[in-house]
Amino acid sequence: MPELVIDDPRNDADYERLIDLDSQGFGAPRERSERWVAASRPHVRFRMARMGDEAVGMYALIRAGQFYGGRSVPADCVVGVAVSPMWRRRGVAGALMRDLVRVARDGGGAVAPLYAATVSLYRRWGWEVVDRSLQHEVRTAALSSLRGEGEPVAEPPAADIEAMRREFLPRWDGPLDRPDWWAAVEAGFDAPPEHLFLHGWSERGRLTGYTRYRYTSDSHVAVEEFVAATSNALRGLLAVLAGNESLHQEIAFHSCLQSRNDLLYVLADASKSVTTKGGICWMQRIVDVPRAVQARGWAAATSGRVCIEVADPATDATEPFELEVSDGRATATPGGGDAHVRCGISAFSAWYAGTLRAADGPRLGLMEGDDESLRRMDELIERRPVWMPDHF
Template structure:
């Protein structure tokens, strides 16, 4: 562990205290080390979780804390580390892997591609005086955790790319590494209808901003009550900051465009198993169609070749063979799979080869909201 901490301090400018806090959140069974001789040359954490696509949770292996010792950089160490991790992840049955890239060329060599973004949302505190106090708001308690988890899942399943959170992700929401977070719930006739976890961040001249590690409402009244609660901090508060997608529904309740939305970071996906990935996600009910794919994969020969994707009644069936009318690398399949890029956009820049009918079919089958992520990992 001392070698891991040394690598992380060099790679991410983490302090010893940061390393201790990070270690408390990561299960040792999720750590991977690459040794060169008798020295630890590289490390990463492989975190099992899920991502929502088409209303279904797809098992994924999240990759974090990738680091290489300074003396082993530039020698292919990170590539070997990632290759071994991907082989292990595929063998475990996970159809996808997801990560936030510190550098894209490394992960593109491993078959990852941009597949969505995490957006920072900043709202001026003065815009949050919604006048809604009909629902009860109180501090969250440990007994509320199951209801809070249910609230999150009810919303997240309609948000392509959002995590189907496990213990690791919930710890980051409720107890982030570098600040104190307080949780609050909103109660209505059906029980807990919304919640927020927030940290008060000091600024100059006694001012502060509110940083939200999570905010969810499952009813309109709960949404307005949470915004009213945040607005109650306006005497010293300047802005409220949280993360999500560009189509965050809370923004629709604001009277003016008193907010900013910007890309914080793109995340990348690696399709580990073409057949399993396409069959695991959900698809638009009432929409049916077929797509003949021809996939190239430099690492997994099982993903190489032609596949026929048949979609009907919200489910997919994938078989070997077909005419291969839409030709693409497994990297571009990741962008197509999540809905981040359309087949038309990919063809326009030469990343997909296809006839018009295949492009139109792919655009229809993979259409939906832009994929986003609220969580870091």
């Protein structure tokens, strides 16, 4: 039997194979996979697993940043993980994950966020859940009395949207710091363009918010992005969505609002007008501990040191790091003395991402360490509210 080889696609025929793998893997129409691969090709790192001449699996990495502690951390967003139905349950995805960690690290990445169709596969290879995506369905009528000063703008330029996001979103942990081409690659593959809307909100000539939404085939309004930096943008953009009231009684916000979100404060009675359903999980993985530690912002008012031993199933290494924080910056130096805390890279990643407290680690079976070291570890990290406004 030939060996499994994982490498870059080499020519157009390989890209055709990737289209087949994506379309079969996700049960998507081939034209949709074709559009996605064509738009992604200039920007996205594709990898392909082969058995002899047969393409058996794939994944792709989209380079962006991710805000943590107010700074942009180099992030490889993982998409398109798929194994041919004929080759499943033989370890191909595991081999792809090992390759992914190496490729992302060698390419300068620090973290590799993803949305997991299957948590167990990714947890096995070093990812951990940070949060669960939510769908909020809002009665359109509940939005209709809202007004904001300023005006809606159709199709604001991508560069203005991304600049606004970069200014506004670092106050959370988790949002993507997206390259200007992001929307051209990740938006608009599910519906023909006439059913997609991109509206901005402008105040005195400045873009202060935007929303991207579409009409689905079953006549719903599905909001895929919603970012409002001011009160006027928040109310104005919700009023734009309320303009769909004659045809659509509900507006569904897909994976783009926080769990404790702005609607709670803006609507008269959110408990009567909003229904919330849980969706798939956002998982995080660090691919390079020293780089990830150096790149994020840390607690400015605290300084200290903890020795942490981190086990990584993708490299089979268990490595001690000395985590040292001072003046809002930190280093993780390999080596150091006796470990105060022991954990897997998955738990370390969830702690880094801001939703797992080290103090809870032992209770969840995710970390070992004495109470004092775990408490110190939690003090060193700057915690901001966690939000992933992007679905990819």
